[in-house]
Amino acid sequence: MQELRLGELSLKKSKSKASIKTIVLVGQPNCGKSTLFNALSDIKVSTANFAGTTVEYKDSLINIYGQSVYIIDLPGIYSLTPSEPAEYATFNYLLNNNIDLIINVIDSTLITKSLELTIELSQLGIPIVIALNMNDEAQNKGIEIDNELLSRFFGGIPVVKISALFRKGMTELLNSIYTQLFTEPTKPVQILFSKPIEDALAKFSGIVEISFSKSIHNRFFLIKALENEDIIKNFVRTNNQDLYLEIKRNLSKQFGLSVFEIFTNERNILSTKISQQVTKHNPQPLVPFIEKIDLLFLRPSTGYFFAIIFFVLYFTLIFIFGGLLSEILEKPLGNLSILIEPLKTTTQLGWFVADGLIQGLLGAIGIVLPYFLPLLFLTAILEESGYMARIAYLMDVVFHQIGLHGKSVASFIMGFGCTVPAVFATRIIENRRDRLLASILINFIPCSARLTVIFALTTALTGPIWTIVIFFFILLAIASTAKILSWFLPKPTGLIMEIPPLRIPSIQIVFKKTYFKLLEFFKIAFPFLLLGSVILAILEYLNFHYFVNSLLSPLIQNILGLPKELGTALVFGFLRKELAVFMIARSFGTTDLHLLPMTITQVLTFIVFVVFYLPCISTTAVFWKEFGWKHLLLTITIGLTMSIISALFFRFALTTFL
C-alpha cells in the first residue's frame, strides 16, 4: 500500500479537472461535516459561491493513494425537502452536478433521525460511503452501532465508524472512498416503501416523462413528484394530469394523511426499524454530567443568569483584546504618514491620495480589525460549542416580541462587529420575511465603526451617561422599527430549531472559521474602505466640502440644528462610518475632539443621525448583491426616516430639558 498523503495538493487541478472524480460531503447540520472536511483537506481549501446565490461551499483537491480527488463540503441539510436557502443550495448541487460519490456524514449519537436523510440519499442512485462520525461520543453514551449490518440494509455500501475530531478511522474511510471511486463502486439498493406506495409509484411511472441528463435514479424523481412536486417540477412532466392527481388523492385517502406526510412517515418507520436493528444501547454508566449543566443553561430560570455572565465575559474579552491589538497595529500604520511627507511639497494630489490610502488602512486595520478579529473568534467558539443555540433558544422570547425568532440571534451578535458578515449570517433563516426583517434591523446594530463614533464623541464631549442613553435609544429604535414593520409583513412562523449537544469546540475549526470570515471581510468590505478613503482624499483636494456643505445645509442647519460644516462628515460617513468622527474634527480644523465647538445636544443629535442614516458603502454593496435593489431602497428609506425622527427627537427633547 502506498503511503497515505492527506491533503496533498495536485497542481494539475485546472489541466485535468474533467477527469478528476468528485466527492461531496452531505449530512444534517451539526453532524461534524466541516470537521471531517477539515481532516480530509488539510492544506489547500478554497471557497466559492453557488451559481446565482451567495451561499458558500468549500472545496479542495486531495490526494488519495496517488489519485487526485475533488472534494466538496455542502451546507448541512435535514432532508431532501429543502426549506432554508442553504438547504436549497445543497439540493440543487446534488441534482445538477456530476457526482461520483456521496459521503453521508452521520452524527452517531443521532443515528435514527439521520437515517431518514440516508434513505433519501440512497434514492439518488449515486454510490455512497456512510461515515458514522462522533463514534467515540456515541460509545460514551452507551450506543453501539453494528456497521456491517447497517451496510447490508443499504446493499453493501461501505459504512465506517470515525471520529473526525480525533482523526480516528480515517484510514478505513479513505480505503472505502478509494474502493468506491476507483475499484468497484457499490450503489445503494433501493429500500422499498410499503405496498400501497410502491403500487402508486409503479402506476405513476407509466404516465411520467423525466427529462434529466445526469445519472440520478428515476425513482427519486417519481417519489419527489408525488411527495413535493414543487421542488423538481422542471424535470418531471406527466402526460396524464388527471391520473396523477388521482394517484395522489387515493394515497391520501388510504393513509388519512397528506402525500408529503405519508412519505416522511414511511421514512420515519424505515429508519426507526433499521436503527433498532443496528444499534445496541448499553446501560449508560451514569447520567451525563454535562446534560445536567446544559439544562441549567437552557431553562430560563437559570439560563439568563448564565447568559449574562457569558456575554459580559464575551464583550470584555473583545474589548481587552481589541484594545491591545489596536494599540499594536495603530502605531506602525500611523508612522506610514511620515514616509509620504516629502510628497506634500512636490505633488499635492499625490500626497492627498497616499494620505487617503493610509487613513483607509488605519481605519480598516487599526480600528475595525482589532475588535472584529476577537469577535469572530469568540463567536466561532460560541457556535462550535453549541452555546449559540442556547442563546437563540433563550432570546426567542425577546425576538418574538419584535416579530422574529431566536435563529436570528447569531447574525445580530455578529452585527456588533461588522454589518457585512452579519447580513451573510442571516442565510440560516429559512423564510424570506424573517430574513428581510432581520437584515433591516441589523443595520441599526452599532457595528465597530458606529461604536467608534459613539464612544469617541461621547467620551470627548458629553460623558459616559450619554453613552448609555444612546445605547438604550438604539435598542428602543430597533424594537419600534421591528414592531412597525411587522404590521406590514405576514405573521412570523415561530421557532423550530434543533438544539445540538454541548461539545468542546475543535480549536482548528474555530481558527478556520475565523480565517474564512475574516477573508470574506477583506474581500468585500476592505476594498470599499480603501476606495472610499481615497475618494475622500481627492474630494478634499478639490475643496469639495464647500459645495457639499452648502448643498446639505438645509438638512443639517435647519432640520437637525447642527453647524453646516458637518455636511462633509455625513457624506464621508457613508463611505466609512467612523470617518464621520475624523471628518468633524477636520472640518473644524482641529485634531482634538475636546475642542469641537458643539453643544451636548448637537453632539447627541449628530450621533443618532450618523448611527441610523445610511448603511456604509460596503453594506450597501452587500445588500444589493444579497437581496436586490428593491430591498436596498427599502432599507435606505427606513434608515433615513429613522435617523431624521431620532435626530429631531434628541434635538427638541434635549433643548427642552437641558
Place this chain on the structure above:
Amino acid sequence: MIEMLLSEARNEKIVKIISINASKGAKYKLLSLGLHPNDIIQILSNPSFGPLLIKNISKDNARIAIGRVIAEKIQVESIN
C-alpha cells in the same frame, strides 16, 4: 390517557405525539427534524413565556426547541 396540547404539558412530563396541526411550513420543518406523530417525547422546559424545549425519546433523545404558537397546535397524550 389524558389528551392535551403540547404547550400545556409540564416540565419532565413524558407524552406521545398524537397529531401536528401546525401550518404546512412548520409541519415540514418538524418532520424533517425527525419529530413525527407517535413519537414519545419528554418536556425539558416549558416556561411561562417563550419556546418549549423537548427531548425526542423515540429519536436518539434529539432536542428540539418549539415556539409556543406551534406547540399550541400539537396534540399529545400523557403516558405517565
